[in-house]
Amino acid sequence: MSATTDLAPPPRTDAAIGPWRLRWRRFRRHRTGMASLVILALLVLFALAAVPMQHLLGIDPDATDLLSRFDPPSAAHWLGTDDAGRDELIRLMVGGQISLLVGLVATAIGGVIGLLIGVTAGYFGGRLDALLMRITDGMIALPLLPLLIVLGAVDLTKLGFSSDFAHSTAASFWRIIIIISIVDWTSIARLVRAATLSIKDRDYVRAARASGAGASYVMPAHVLPNVATPIIVALTLTVGRVILFESVLSFLGFGITPPTPSWGNMLNNAQELVTTAPGLAVYPGLLIFITVIAVNFLGDGLQAAFDPRSEQ
Amino acid sequence: MARFILRRTLQALIVLLVMSFVIYGLIGLMPGDPVDMMAAGNPGATPEVIAHLRAIYGLDQPLALRYWHWLLAALTGDFGFSRTHSQPVLEVLAPALWQTCKLMVISFVVSVLLSFTLGIIAARKPGGVVDGLISLFAFAGISVPVFWLALMMILVFAVDLHWFPASGISTLGEGGFIDQARHLVMPVTTLALATTGGFIRFVRASMIEVMRMDHVRTARAKGATEARVVLIHAFRNALIPVVTVMALSFGVLFNGALLTETMFAQPGMGKMIYDAILGNDFNLALVGLLFATLVTLASNLVADLAYGWLDPRISLK
Amino acid sequence: MSELIALESVSVHFDLGGGGLFGGRRRILRAAEQVSFAIAAGETLALVGESGSGKSTLGNVVAGLQAPSDGRLRFHGAPLDAVGWRQARRAIQIVFQDPFGALDPRMPVSAIIAEPLLIQGGSTARQRRDRAAELVEQVGLPRDALNRYPHEFSGGQRQRIAIARALAPAPELIVADEPLSALDVSIQSQVLNLMKELQERLGLSYLFISHDLAVVNHLVDRVAVLYLGRLVEIAPREELFARPSHPYTQALLDAVPRIGRRRARGHVIKGEMPSPLAPPPGCVFHPRCPKAADICRTDIPTLGAAPGRADQLSACHFRE
Ligand SMILES: Nc1ncnc2c1ncn2[C@@H]1O[C@H](COP(=O)(O)OP(=O)(O)OP(=O)(O)O)[C@@H](O)[C@H]1O
Ligand code: SF4
């Protein structure tokens, strides 16, 4: 080798396109993943269409009309009315907003908790790591649903909140988000910890530390960009799980409080509906099902697109 | 090895202890307390009487102290009385436990058999049509809300077709084996479907992994029959991670059982805990939750041990 | 020459665990034991020794990546405590052995080079860009390297990038931990020349870590020899090469093939370096030393001047 070969950088090739472009290309070839993305986009549009639809049809989603309970589908009520005479379609749309929002916000908060715990454990190591990982293991070993039910049953007035607030929709919305996010952060925490461990002793991190960088610099600059992909996949799957948790809790009466609809609480008295108006028992559950399955397929597609080994 | 078991057991006990305190505290935060309940059923109770009752029940003491008394009593086997059943808690727990065991064990066996079969079939030609269909089925299992699945089963098989009873564990006045079995069909199916999805994905993934390994390829090159390759060489190796995952999935199974029991009105642990929370039956809810925690912890411990025992490459330290 | 940095009986012990609630013997790995030396401004000191002798550990101590378990450091005469380090971070930089692990694959070269400035604050994005452009040329890379990513460069080029990064905050001392050993031989001399040139131009000091005495000959002023975490000899290069005082140094030199010099002493060291978990008593070199006597098995030799050469220190009961 001569001196010149060392100095001349190799010519740019097509391989030098950004890693995200490459992933998007690979993802686009994943059929179920792409289909899921389209379905999810449609579901979001469906939920967002609630307000324009209300105006279009002149319907108030919360207005009860006891004279027109269980109406069959009609021009005014495309999917008929529910047990309180409210328009089922509009309520499905509004409920979708709530359910999707809970899914996203709780995942985001749980993700941040997991991120902080994983980073702390991985970066500082030692006893702190051992302690945090024991807590994580303990958390994983808990029977989640019963625990969530207990948390959902907590009387907020006993925590010093006013009775008005405790029974408001806002309280039930934030309560469900908080209780889900404080139990569902473990997978992110483990992932981030493993990634932090594998990266924190790389020489480029040590060079940064020698210049005086602490965890608050190293994490965003070096660790997180290198683990973004598995985290995105894990977060996607978490969204699906959270939507399921929300629906279960709301269904059991510990989640979003009526009259504000969520896909879960629209099934509240579904057991009776099964015989009287089966449709009302079918639609909300079907939407939950479609959403979650699309989210899971999306996660699968992302996984494939991000995993270089899947390139064949 | 002995040290490993000892350490893990100790850790599990610590988790259990911490959880008992957390749950004790949370239960105290649920609406109403035992004295409120009494006062509600007794309009003549003056504030003084109520305060007196609180003192008798120790409710005026700080949380930590109340917990300590509860713990001491619990350690001697005294878990108190169930308010809704008017029976010692443990006497309510035992039959519910038996009912849940039946449901969970049968569902687990069904779901293991189903997932091994489908997972192995799917792994033989990854990416093929059959694999795609099985994957769809698996994803559906993971994604379906269990309570809604139960609802749909009731809608189709009980309301429309009248094949199976929608609720309970036996018909009044009958209660023979066949009758009980008929009552179990829908709960078991629901729970099995809900857990099979995850299992299939694990079996499939670890079978694909193993099939790529050298010794499997060697066996194939040497002309072993396909069935032999799949079942003897690959499956044995795929078993290790799969068994662990299955043992670890107790929590999922229990979540499912809670919902299934509630939906089909099966008097098991899950429904018992749910009813206890709804009915402000504090003692029962507390013990039910702790018991569920204990069993989950134990099953995780067993999974870890099984992993170390099945896989000689892992040394237990 | 004024003293830049000094180590005063620095020890580094790694606690490998054990001895907790569940028993097991507590295991302490002594990676460095009571090491003292100083580096003057503008000087290059080589740290040589076999693999596992503690070179990198000491390099990390000097670069502030490893806190000593015992002993102290001085920088420009002032103690390196928390406050002292804040000043010294800028002045002491490090270059690693493996040029592939040393650069974040997701950062463009311009960001990599300017990173120390970003970390230390007080600079604008524009200043950092300009500085990166200046440095790329200083280390002999084409200017268009700035917008490329590490995977587009060869090992030697990456090492130049790493050197540019170390130069960014205008340091006084660069710890170079075997910066050549991962490179092709033809590239090694180029990088070595670059380091030499930079030193002359910028008045840098180097702590140059190497397991190879031959490489050291071209660059350094003084040589420190490590064995099992102990400093066994430290001397100006010419004197150490001409008349090694410690038996271990002698053996090391004998192992270096050199043209026009026949093997004076016949002894090649036998066996392997013992584990730093269980260092031998007395002189740690005694199990392998051709000159070992009874006293060596019991008494630890201290560092002292070789007969008649005040600036050549070695730790041997029978130093030459
Ligand atoms: N973080 C650590 N934890 C435990 N032991 C360590 C650690 N870092 C180094 N050691 C041990 O300390 C001893 C000295 O290691 P060091 O890396 O300093 O040697 P070295 O002279 O640089 O060797 P090499 O030429 O192989 O790089 C070795 O036995 C090593 O295993
Ligand atoms: S002190 Fe003894 S054993 Fe150690 S180097 Fe000198 S002669 Fe060899």
Ligand SMILES: [Mg+2]
């Ligand atoms: Mg080293």
